Amino acid sequence: MTIKVMTIFGTRPEAIKMAPLVIGLNEADGIESILCVTAQHREMLDQVLNLFGLKPNHDLDLMAPGQDLFDITTRCLLGLREVFRTDRPDLVLVHGDTTTCFAAGLAAFYENIPVGHVEAGLRTGNLQAPFPEEANRSLVGRITNYHFAPTSLAKNNLLAENIKEETVWVTGNTVIDALLIVRDIVENYPDGHWVNQFGKPLFERISSTNRKLILITGHRRENFGQGFIDLCSAIRELAECHPEWDLVYPVHLNPNVQKPVYEILDGLKNVNLIEPLDYEPFVWMMNQSDLILTDSGGIQEEGPALGKPVLVMREVTERPEAVDAGTVLLVGTNREKIVTAVENVMGDKAKYIAMSRAHNPYGDGLAVERIVRAISSGFLPTNSEDQWTI
Incomplete structure (x- = not known):
């Protein structure tokens, strides 16, 4: 059975952190990988797509002069309604705390499509700091089915919000995967x-x-x-x-x-x-x-x-x-x-x-491997040795 997985992002930071995951999904057996970008940031997003050789299946091209949070949210919701009804993925992956993340998660929820949240569980406890990111990640966490937390502390934040432990995987952060890939490239220039x-x-x-x-x-x-x-x-x-x-x-x-x-x-x-x-x-x-x-x-x-x-x-x-x-x-x-x-x-x-x-608590460069393994296995529970711990 093939699992249809749609990855959605729109900003440069999201693209950096999700690009290695898209590559991992593209290479995985039993997964049909679909990439959708909102282009909340246009030029900076394109830089990362070119760097990692990624070509979106869908591009909402949302960026417009003078756009605000209302514009991005509503245009993202409406654009993704058509994308979801056309492709009907089995799983939607969103990242972090951007407006794209929240709007994409909400759109998937409206279409009864399961949501996987990469970099789940980060919290300050203050909805104004950072704004609007703290609200975005907290809100999307309530409609997420599968939480990929970068650290054990992030997992504990989710558990404190009554998220079921069997839906949380501690993976490390995919940004370390991306960073190590690019560091090795630039050192040879x-x-x-x-x-x-x-x-x-x-x-x-x-x-x-x-x-x-x-x-x-x-x-x-x-x-x-x-x-x-x-x-x-x-x-x-x-x-x-x-x-x-x-x-x-x-x-x-x-x-x-x-x-x-x-x-x-x-x-x-x-x-x-x-x-x-x-x-x-x-x-x-x-x-x-x-x-x-x-x-x-x-x-x-x-x-x-x-x-x-x-x-x-x-x-x-x-x-x-x-x-x-x-x-x-x-x-x-x-x-x-x-x-x-x-x-x-x-x-x-x-x-x-x-x-x-000092020890880097955010990962060992194997976060993508852990996330892909969880998806490929149908989200079966993993043992502690398979998760990233600090």
Whole structure:
């Protein structure tokens, strides 16, 4: 018997984490794999599809200028109604906490199609942080049939919500599968490839053993406004106080990010504001960096896998495992706190080594194998040896 499995995603982070799973499903016996993208993010999504050689069976092409959460949700629901009624999958796989994830799960629920949630069970306990992601993942969890939790803590969050244990598999996070694949690819590229990518002056600064590199990302909706002003002010202070450091910031295209970043940071000699990066050069940049300063969710998982200390510019995180393991430090958006934390880590060799060598709690690169095995076996219970534990 063949199982028809439809994987749905729409943003670059989802695509990165789900691409290895789509490849695994394509290669699995007894599974007919169908890929549907909503294109909630168009260009950034296409970059990942091209990298992994994936061609969607369905493309809703939702991205439009000035779209908001109402637009994305309603257009996704209506578009998927037709897709589901045409293909009628046996299982729909969604990922994480995006609006695509929630809307796709809801659409599948309306059509009585079982839902599998990859990266299930992440919680902050605060519906406003992050917004709207905490609500998205919590709501889709209530209509999910099969929960693929990245860690035992995520599983426990689900059990605390009265999710039946036999519907939860602890798999590790598929982002580690993707990261290790791409890391091995970029390590074989010659220097000339990166000179062409970044230009010779920036490449030489990044590659210099006499300088330290801090990689920065920021895009969270809850940080818009004063939060971004404060974190940009902290970055400016760090750059001015430490001319021996280079700070590289691929700036998100959202105007709420672009405006404060360029107003506060543009013109500083050792702050490099660059266009958003494709996944390959971003993985290379992470691997070259000495420290990562971010408000991203996925980077909290990727940084530790590469041995990089990660400082998170958020007040709470749905990924406390890395905080507990000592690879991640929450610093919020307070200017003084960010500056002090970065200087403490960069200036304390013992602390830096401890953070960079701490155990990565998010996986071993075999999450896809575990998920595909669960689906292929008809979701039979697995023993503890078959699950990822930290």
